[in-house]
Amino acid sequence: MADVLSVQALSKQYGATIALRGVDLGIRRGEVHAILGENGAGKSTLVKLLSGVVEPDGGSLSLDGAPYRPASIRDARRMGVSTAFQELSLVPDLTVAENMLLPKVSTGRFWPESLASIIRRGRDLLERFDVHDIPADAVVSDLSLAQRQRIEITRALSHARRLLVLDEPTAALPDTGWLFSQIRRATGDGVGVLYISHRLSEVREICGRATVLRNGSSIGTVALEGVDDAGIFSMMVGHRPEAEKRTALRPNKGAEVLLETRNLRGGLLKGVDLSLHAGEIVGVAGLEGQGQQALLRLVGGAMRPGGGEIIVGGAKAMLTSPQKAQRTPPGIVFVPEERKTEGIFDTLTAAANIALAEFATGGRERLVNGRAERLLARQSAERVSLSPRYLDFEVGNLSGGNQQKVLLARALMTGARILVLFDPARGVDVGTKQSIYQMMRHFAELGGAILFYSSELPELVQLSSRCLVLYDGRLAAEVPQEALSEARLLAAAHGHGERPTNDLRMAV
Amino acid sequence: MTNQLAMSTAPHSRRLPNLKVLAESALLIVLIYAVMAVVYVSVQPSALSPYAIEALLNNSLPLMLAAAGATFVILQGGFDLSVAGIISLVNVVIAVMPVDGPLGALANLGVALSIGIAVGAVNGFLVAGLRIQAIAATLATMIVCQGAALLILGAPGGYVPDFMVYDLTGSVFGVPVALVIILAVIALWSLYRRTDAGRNLLAVGQDRKAAGLSGINVERTEFFSFVWAGAFYALAAYMLAAQTSTGSPSAGEPFLLLSFAAVALGGTAFGGGRGGVTASLFGAATLTLMQKVLFALGVSSFYTGVIQGLIMILAVLFAAAVRYAVRSRRVA
Amino acid sequence: MTSKSKTGSAILAAFVGTTMLAGAMTPADAKTADGKWLIYLSLSYSGNSWQSEAANIVKALAKTAPYNETVELVEVISGTDPQAQISDYESMIAAGADGVVSFPISSTALNRVVRRGCQEGTLFFMYDATVTEQCAYNVSYITSGFGENSAQALVNELGGKGKIFLSRGVPGNSVDERHTNGAMHIFNQYPGIEIAAEYYSYWDDRTTQQETAKALAAHPDVDGIWAQAGEYGAIQALLQANPDRLVPMTGENSNGFRLALANPDYQAKGLAGVSAGSPPAQSGFAFKLMMEILEGKREPLAEGERNIQYPLPWVPADAVKLCEGDAFENGCNAFPEDKVPSSFVTEVFNPELLPELSLASALDGQPTEGATIQALPADAVQKAPDAPGINCRQCEAPEDIYALTKIEPTVQP
């Protein structure tokens, strides 16, 4: 066998928590091999083990037949294994070129190389991997998420001589064209690629075989051509899921208006009028950087408006902080896109994370303990199908999907009738997605209103009562439910006249 | 913290200053220093005499060096209290070394640096190796060093070679030695900042996790930040011995809070990732100059503290205001 | 400021200097514009009663006629950092100070700047604490044998044997070291004396109280305490541990301690001892001496002769006498509780050297009404013995450095 990487009975335990309990897989030279599994199945741990971030407790790894046991990222790179991490490992205040070359940027050991020369080398690297639109001397923190992701991937490509590990490489990419051409070039050179993604369609497009993980164990390796989506899902979750139903709510124009904006401006938003009725789910679509972020943050009170009005519950409101928004009847609660930085409190338990909403909105101080919090949190947790046994976990130890559920549960806990969600189902597994959709519909059925943005068109089509499309900071179109289709949204998102690209996804 | 909040509410204006702006941040404190110097000189014209300048520089130098050392640790996000212990220890060791002349001074320097580096390495091991919180680990080493200093010299005294006392605090070709040392440190830093090690130091301070995943050896970077710090503290103690011509087992105590105040005044962020040694040097010099300005202005001695405190706050506010202005201009 | 008057005063000062000081020192030539002597009072930190009393005495004297007309006194507080005091001394020299009367923060670190000040014609008078630079005048009791005399007094009280505590001052401080060495010189002669605990109390009541309490936890059966300043805290700790038992102890001059020594109730519980130690009055003596030298009324001393000993206050329990008025009169040496805090250091007065002072001087720096500066007695200056590391650098201590001066041993080892 020409396996570039072979993994046998790999296991890893963090303290009392078993993350991997026995993984077997083999990646052939020049193959793109997918790893599939729900959040918490052990994919991230596998990535960490392969890239040298942590060391395994048991099992064996071999690279081109020789034992492979990297003690560090540098170690792994030395042996030709490199990783593009999901959480992006770029240092914010350094230039693109410096980040590309880390950790050994300068050619001289003691005498520093000039920044100009470093940037020149960085630019050469970028050119080599066909990245032409990102200046090598730009500071990373000034780049968009999509640009940063491409830098992350390019850096991994530049080090990958034997194995390239890509963990959710398309999470922020607007299209897969560049990525897939780079992957094909790498495999053409004999590099094995381990590809992790939640998007089955792209997995099918680029990968030949897939290994499915469940609960820290490898269930099996399959050739993707020979198995349908349902089959893969059943391997991932242990049974066959029911077919997805399109059960969007009927719009109810007569219902009470909970929220209105008039010529709302701020950030990239240049003036938007919208109204949100009780019982509807209003989707927001738009290409990256059209002001959707500003719109949701403004309505959620997480950003100060540059002009215009927000009318909540019939009265003009000054939403100067998320707290103010929550306390303005009938209550607005905002769930931001960045879970780690703006969402969770990682060392607090899930219950404490959820119950915090009660303390934030309820004016009176009170005594609490773990039990009280669990009781408080339980109902909201149920509404997002968060298993009660997770309530005692520190949130930092939960999978991304469960973290998202915790955030949504906290939002529900506030009792607000207006939910403002920014890409609520991004990067979560199928099961969690369904729970989130279910919660959203249920919330609207009970008379609440939801304003949500999604980077996935199918999601908008499936959930929205109507959909607002932003272009250049203004409302480009409002698409009613009956006219909702991915093609229609895409056309509007490109400013009416422009021709939609072939790719159906849009990014933040 | 508030900064983060303000920024997080408006992600599109989230632009941390890049390295160019970082370099400029030293300019701010230089500006504050210059303003203060102008005030001082206008009140006390004799401050411009060569002797007065030399004396001021000599007086400022130990704190400047100590602050420079502390900066290395703070830049990577750590905290180093051992400054007080290392300075006391090195100071008394120099005072009991029976050496003389330029060679003796060199021997003293060698011993001083060895001690500083050794204690710094212990700190580095405790923090980077054993993962003890930096503030706690260095508190313990500070106490141990203070004890050792007391063992070596029970009371102030001892002997410092005349070469250190006179030549190292004097001038060569009309340039004060202290100034030469300061310029050397600035040169060293502006070089170091551009090396991989220096870049890694800032990178670890900015985002420890990302730095680690980028292949930077975070532990190694942390470890050496403490070693650098120890070396600079030792140098501070060395120059302190030269200036005071004796050793004292409690010589380091005043440096504890002052060196951190100097670093903060220089605009280096506690928590890491932003700032630099040059800024800290001027932060320390500003603190020393403040003493002079207050004397020259004849502020009632009981209330000097009020003015001192207010100046510290205002200096930081001024720097923050300028940085804010720069940032909003960049965004606009 | 007109240049004319400045030049005039400079000429006058130069004239006075050359004619009267016989060239022993560079004449002070820079009085302030209005013809006053520019004197700096440089303090460590004004953080405890002792420091502020010492400073207040100088301030009161400077406001007493005729100094109120001839002296411009500027007070500078340098904190606890020798570097700051060096900087302030530099500034004073640059400002043309005629004299600096100062509590030096370090006995050694200031030498360079003091040396330079002397060269520029500034007189340096250190009180209580000292510098080893020979051109400065040190007015201090440190060499007067506090440690050995008080230790002998304690040994006498204990009959030559018992467990004792040493409540010391500040670690790494030369004064503390001198006192303790003197005391240990005595204690070592008595094999029956056992040092059960030795701790640093930073010359502070509260710290002494806490440290003594800790030591008492290990040794509740202590027989005596030898204390430096902060002694009143030791009494409180003893009472806290056992309200019915006190032990003989020696300490410094706080009013609280003196009152306790004289308290029959406490005596019955076992308190006995001596109050001695550092008198704030040293600052007043230093200031007056400096002024007399500046004004040419007294010959400056030659370098090497400038260590002046201030006599050791010595008040055994039976000698404590309450003052009726606001000064030490008729041999009284303590004040009633309602007049001053217990931490008040009583030895601010000296009827011979400083008759100008009253309680208001010590507490608030106010001159005594109607008082004028009296000349120091001709024999006021008493040379202090050499004490290496304290008042000289490369010197030998006299062989009888620990000779007893205040008390005789009543028990033999």
Added chain:
Amino acid sequence: MTGPHPAAELSDTAAKDTRTAQKVSSTTVAVLAIYGLVAVLILASRAVSPSLGGLSQIETVFYLSAFLVFCAFGQGLVILVRGLDLSIASMITLGAILSTTLMGGSNDGLLYLVPAILLVCAMVGVVSGIGITFFAIPPFIMTMAVGIIVYSLCLGVTGGTPRGFPSPMLREFMQDRFVGIPSPVWLLGLFVILGTVLQGYSSLGRKLTAVGNNPAAAHVAGLSARRLTILAYAISAACAGFTGILLAAYSNGATLRMGDAYLLPSIAAVVVGGSSILGGRGSFLGTVGGALLLTTLSTILSALGIGQGWKTITEGLVILAALILLRDEVFTALQTRFRRTA
């Protein structure tokens, strides 16, 4: 919800991993370990002196650590919200001086003066908090500057000699015993209970922890991060003032430098007690343990017949040893070992 939804089943299946939340969190273990260490130290101290290791030593330790515990509570809250309070020393002095000058040795007005003094101190804390939150001044600089200013004002107003006496009632309280135990030890007990409830078992404590854990998330979650941060500084200043009042009563008077001895130990107690200096994690019981550990250590050291240099070195080494033993890694390793052998 109506009927089982596929999603619910999905996540239930997904939840069939064997991970369990640790029943006893590592924080709890760390706290217990500190108290264990204190007990070991006390027992071991018999070797130093036969009088040690008994009830009277424990009493002394509790009594003396009370002061440290009071101000370390405030320090702990400030550290919890990612700050640091260097003004503690000056605030202790302020509390002490206010209490001796205002009470002037009488019991009149004790009931309203103590709250008034605490309020004044809290207001100073509010000033620090405002500078830190609204003007983004680093806590280190802000609290240090406020400390210097307050100290300087105390110095100027008292002219260096604080006058007056604490109220006799307070003084008696510090000396009295209740059911055979010194009253301040009872006060300590009460304070520890209140502090533990406030920090660990109240909504306020949860909110402060959240702010310290992730300020940006706390803001988005609807907490007033700024107000909570200011509150932490106010509480810290009031606690320091409280310590000052009691210290003045303990030593029958105020001195200007009386707070200095508590600055570093207050930080040390918090950190040795297992709180993260980076904020967001910590328990008051741990801090109390840290304070007891430091006080016990110094009690033993003062009875040890060795020179000050060696004492100081020993102190540093014992603290270091405690830090090494109390690391998370040690507990994790023990846990893993236990699981494997069990």
